[in-house]
Amino acid sequence: MGKQDKDAVMSKLHDAIMNFNEDEARSGAEEAVKSGADVLKAVEVMGDAMSELGKGFEKMEVFLPEIVMASGALKEAMKVLQPEILKLVASGTAGKKRPIVIIGTVKGDVHTVGKDMVATMMMTQGFDVVDLGHDVSPSAFLDKARELSATIIAASALMSTTLPVQKDLIDFLNAKNVRQNFKVMVGGGVATKEWAERIGADGYGQDAIEGVEIAKKLTA
């Protein structure tokens, strides 16, 4: 396969993300592997497409369900590309791994809109986001973060009565002696910077945009 064909594969992957098309993303990835294209470049191209969608999301030209679908397409492609990337990791030629974020609304709280906005924006900014949904216990955050070797645990709480669960999460991490393995971010309607500092969280975001900025700083 020549350069032109490899460019066409990259273009196909880019378009698959922009059009939220899982099938095209998977077949594009398969073509990339088959043709011997640079798989790291393929990941980068898809990441750029996610960033483009993210800019559209902030301007309300692209919408949350579409980002979720685009993220689904990215994940399909990654299933194909991941084994090749692991080979590069083994040979020491792979680039930096996308940081994994475990996100959820804490136990007892069913409010998900703010958390969904943060998760969506993170997906477009180079993070692998695992969304545990709502009513997530500290143990569930901890187990998933350990299982996936996550970089960040992001816990949302909208209500004053569920805010203490963010502190529980940090207490649990300390109790298991794994606090230093993860960066913990908190947010939600009643959370504040002062609260985050008081409970020993690593970061606080007033809204989704600030949350992503903080996550980038924490993983820089």
Add this chain to the structure above:
Amino acid sequence: MSNTGSKGRIMEVWSRGETGPVCFNTEFDTKRFWPLLKSITKKYKIEYNPNHICPTDDSELDALWNAGMEFFLECGILNVSTERLILFNEQETKKVLANVHRETVLGEGKEACTLRWRAPESYDEGMNPAGVLGRILGPISEDLYEKVCWSYAQEPLIDFVHFQGVVFEINGTAVKPFSPFELASEQKRVAIVKDVCRRAGRPGLSDGASMPVTTQAEMSAAQHWGVKQGDVRHVYVMPHMRTDYDQMCRKYFWDEYGTNTWGILQSFVGGLPGGPSTSAVNGMADLIAYQMLYEPSVCGLWSSDALYFTNTSKYALYVDNFCGAAFQRHVKYPALLGGGWQMTAGIGSEEYFWETACGSIGSTTLGFCVSGGTGHQSGGLDQACGLGARFAAEVGRAVGKARLTRKQANEMMLKIFPKYQPGIDARNLHKKGGDFRTVYDLKTVQPKPEYLAIYEKVKSELRDMGLPIE
């Protein structure tokens, strides 16, 4: 209690969530909700116009109504407890909507107030002409709790209140959902509210708070000393065409107890329902869904921006005003609780009063009730006071006195947006203003002179705009 009481029909509807088509929670949004919402919005040419926040063209409302109805019928409601769809046909939907209750009584005794449908630009019926909801939401310090409640109960223009300040500690222990402390906190809240209302000479003042997370905690205050039949409790179609068994249990219980229920349109613009136009179609369907699933005594309009939480942005008030007006044009339900339930700016700031004014002007003109009181996105500590609700009421009265047309209301709202929308766009409006400790004299429970001066300044500017506010 003003429900139609057709629990027999509702039980049959709820049971469809056990037999309807399987639809996985993980696939509902992307494979059903969003594709349908996008295509139906396009089909009916629903478009957001930033210069048109208060609707003036009935044909636009009819298009929104038709789009919302089609979306409701095509999409159905997901019962997330069973991962099955609850579906309705057009004939039964129209039959139910033609048979909704026509009036709702909130409160008891001399505090009882009756909400009826009121036409847009109609100022000779209804309550003064709009009913006034005082809204308390967010955490309230233990030492201020009674005083914050008092600041509302003492305001004669307020007709009913959501005394929803959160009691977040019991004897120093954090209150968490599902804990015994949550039950104790709800019992404490209700006891304080009832005591304050009694001492204010308004024992029948309706409390529409839904503070606890859990149904069991709400139920714990359903006692002879606690929740009254003139009170109201929430039941939700959760945002974006979903519900669950917890909500159905709430409705079942409160119907049995004899207390009213309320619901709210919730469309988070910029989130799952997309931009303002698709969010409006979703909101329209939301209001229909309430009648089909829950028949609440009273319904509110509570759209919000998803990226930066605000009830009073151009987007949110567009969704609220268009959906509410279209619904009332076709259903003629008791006066809806109009948009702008809580302000983005902190209490006592100029922006807080401007946000309140903007919501009240649109709401009163369109035949809705007005609301006010809470600030700081309802997330800050001690961010509620009766002065805001008083101001909402006064704006509503002035709109009635001026007999504003929808066109005039829209023009006035467009003049007001520049006074606070830039803070929403910059995502820093919540930093303005004070809190209850700074805004009120804690001995007299009256607003301090410096904050009354801000309130008077905004009133003066409204008079300059042509609104005869006293």
